[in-house]
Each structure stands twice: as C-alpha cells, then as structure tokens.
Amino acid sequence: MAGKRKVDNLLALAVLATVQERPMHRYEMASIMRARSKDQDMNVKWGSLYTVVQNLEKHGFLENIGSSRQGARPERTIYRITDAGRREMVEWTRELVSTPHPERPRFVAGLSVLAAIPPGEAADLLRTRLGRLEETIGARRAGLAEHAKDVPRLFLIEDEYELAILEAEAAWVASMIEELASGSHPDLAVWQAWHDTGEMPPEAAELAERGAVEG
Incomplete structure (x- = not known):
C-alpha cells in the first residue's frame, strides 16, 4: 500500500496535470481547471488552491520562475512543474488507477x-x-x-x-x-412483519445480534 503523499489533496494532482502543459500563475491554473470541470472529477475546494500550490513548491514539485503583471493588476507568481513534480504526478495517477479505494456513497x-x-x-x-x-x-x-x-x-x-x-x-x-x-425478495415477509407488529421478528433479531457480536 502506498504511503501518505507529501501533498495528498487531490487538487494538487489537478494542479500538476495542468501546469505540466506550460508555466502559469495560480489564477490561470484555476481558470483552466474550472473550464475543464475538474471540480466534477474530484473533490476540489478552490479556496485551498493557494495553500496547495505553496505546498507543492515547498516539497519541490513546483518551482517559482518569476512573476508577471498585466495592467494595473498585482504581480502574479509564475510556476512550472519540476522533474520531481512529473514523477509525483505519474506515480499518483498509477496508484489511483491500479488500487481500489473504499468509497462510501x-x-x-x-x-x-x-x-x-x-x-x-x-x-x-x-x-x-x-x-x-x-x-x-x-x-x-x-x-x-x-x-x-x-x-x-x-x-x-x-x-x-x-x-x-x-x-x-x-x-x-x-x-x-x-x-x-x-x-x-427472500426477506420480504420478515421485513413487513416487523412493521406490522412493531417488534423485530426473532430471526431478524438473531441476525442483528450475530452481526453485533461479529462486528
């Protein structure tokens, strides 16, 4: 089983997959990911983007290559993916595709x-x-x-x-x-009797007790 990742928020994977195309600033990352409906593919909390990018840089998966300014807008830091970031993206993708993970809808x-x-x-x-x-x-x-x-x-x-x-x-x-x-349905009679009488039938009670003991 794979160990805990240094940055385990799935938004980080989306960021790496986006920035691998070309260097960009956070606003551009968010715009592209929204346009591609990444928030429908994974549980994305856009408010955490700043922290995710910061952590990716901290662990060497992204690097700051300067900044840009357009008009009166504030300067925006430009990031590009590193070799370590590409490896992390590929390994993470392999894990997600190959290893079933319990999910409870x-x-x-x-x-x-x-x-x-x-x-x-x-x-x-x-x-x-x-x-x-x-x-x-x-x-x-x-x-x-x-x-x-x-x-x-x-x-x-x-x-x-x-x-x-x-x-x-x-x-x-x-x-x-x-x-x-x-x-x-094989349990329909027992199920209905429970609601007709308000009491759990003996066979259902036995199953419930057995489940509680085994659990």
Missing part, C-alpha cells in the same frame, strides 16, 4: 438502514430514485455524445466511467424494485 448509508422503512415505502422511494437516475443518465449520454464530436475519447474516459456507474446503479435499483413488487 450516501446511498450506501441509506441502504444500510433500509429495514427501518416499510417495504412498500422503500419500493416507492427506489422508484423515485430510479426516475432521477434515468433523467441524469439521459442527460449524461446526450452530453457525452455531443462532446465526442470534438473531443478525443481519451479526454472523456472519466465521463464514460461515471455514466457506467450510474447505469449499473439504475439496473440494481430496478432489480430491487422488481423483487419488492413481485414478492420475490
């Missing part, structure tokens, strides 16, 4: 306590989610097709991946709705 948190909701209501909520997912998928497909007319596929692969994840989620949600609607 909010949906997983909801599913983990889904039994708190009656099966019928759960099915209705999942139908609502499915409808929203389908709207998003349709918009993403249209956007991807439009961008593909002018942008090489290499620069759209993150969009392809996100679309695939959405499609997989929609398929799973649809299958769960079908199980609840048809009565084929």
